[in-house]
Amino acid sequence: MKTDNNAPKTLNGSTAESIREKILQGEFLPGQRLSEATLSESLSISRNTLREAFRLLSQEGLLKHEPNRGVFVATPSVTAIIDIYRARRLIECQALQLAYPHHPAKSLMRDAVEKALRLQTERNWQEVGTCNMEFHMAIVQMADCERINQMFSRIMAEQRLAFCSLPPEQLHAPYVEQNAAILELVEAKKFTEAAAMLNDYLLLAERSVLSTYSRYVGEGS
Amino acid sequence: MKTDNNAPKTLNGSTAESIREKILQGEFLPGQRLSEATLSESLSISRNTLREAFRLLSQEGLLKHEPNRGVFVATPSVTAIIDIYRARRLIECQALQLAYPHHPAKSLMRDAVEKALRLQTERNWQEVGTCNMEFHMAIVQMADCERINQMFSRIMAEQRLAFCSLPPEQLHAPYVEQNAAILELVEAKKFTEAAAMLNDYLLLAERSVLSTYSRYVGEGS
DNA sequence: AATCTATTTTTGTTGAACAATATGGCTCTA
């Protein structure tokens, strides 16, 4: 087993990683403008290096680059949320149908569900959300497709960004049991039923997120 | 109708566009190393600007960035081709199943098929290949999902890159009729059958490409 | 209040410089 040495080897790479983290951690808020002068000084790096990191993150969808105006933390709009859930339904449900009985990702699903159940009793919603993401990431891994995995993790990062503007409380709570139910169907090798349930799950989640979103935020661009 | 002003407004953006074009046109060959000093001089731009363009294209998958070694035109390996076709089957077939009768993308499919049939008689394989790509792009657009469209066009760019190393002759020829048959099923609103046929089509295409590939190229990394 | 102009700020781009890392060739040794 090789150590997955994914650590960035260049300064612009590690800078991108650091900014990515700050965005997902909520330190940089959606819509916020990131000034080259200010940020490069506060990170003690040159403007050029920072700009390279910006290009990396823009292509990932976490930053939005407006020529001659600056880079901004992406602000998921209502249409973006709809689009994200549409992509998720397409990818996740199909991945689940392509699954086979003893796929290694199944244990990842189980781990995620059990961990979520545990953390739910502690009311640790932040971590429950992470488990939920891991669960769905595991579903996608069933398709055994590297490119799909990669695009999906980007989509989930974008969605996580949308959640930043929302109250974290019960957003994930009702879904832990749903995940458990889906896992049960998978373990019973009823892949088609599992996919159908997942589809309903995602439709419901979308409606819930959208209504919460429109209550807390005005309108997306 | 607004003019889709997609033209890059910055030099690093237009540089990326220009390099992208040269890669897809075969001017830059897979595996080739792009020297910062040489390229920046031949394009009459500064190294820093070129590096920003490199970061853009690396994230698109057209270039591979190896820290401290340089950037190389991506070289699709056998495993990459397998992965690409797996992603295509997942996305395209599902998009086709999600289609509805009067979707605007259907006319795009028809245009692509008719144009391909015309160009086929002229033995213009280069353009036939482009039509084939447009046909499959149109299929994906049936899903009405911007993020899926975007990732798919990246995947197709990567595949086109793989085709650069291959003789262009009959790679697309037998598929024009297949596309026409799929279109017919779609127009007859038999979406599930169309998806099934597309799946077979892609499995066959994968086998064909792989055998051609292994005949012309040794082994991927 | 709205428009235009001038000022200021910020981004875009450049060139030179140096540090850090890989490359290639060299010698030395076994």
Add this chain to the structure above:
DNA sequence: TAGAGCCATATTGTTCAACAAAAATAGATT
């Protein structure tokens, strides 16, 4: 001859200072 270590070289990574170009701001004019 094959391989290990070492040096010179080339390339990438990063910084800095400067200026051009575009956008944001403020002020003056109508």
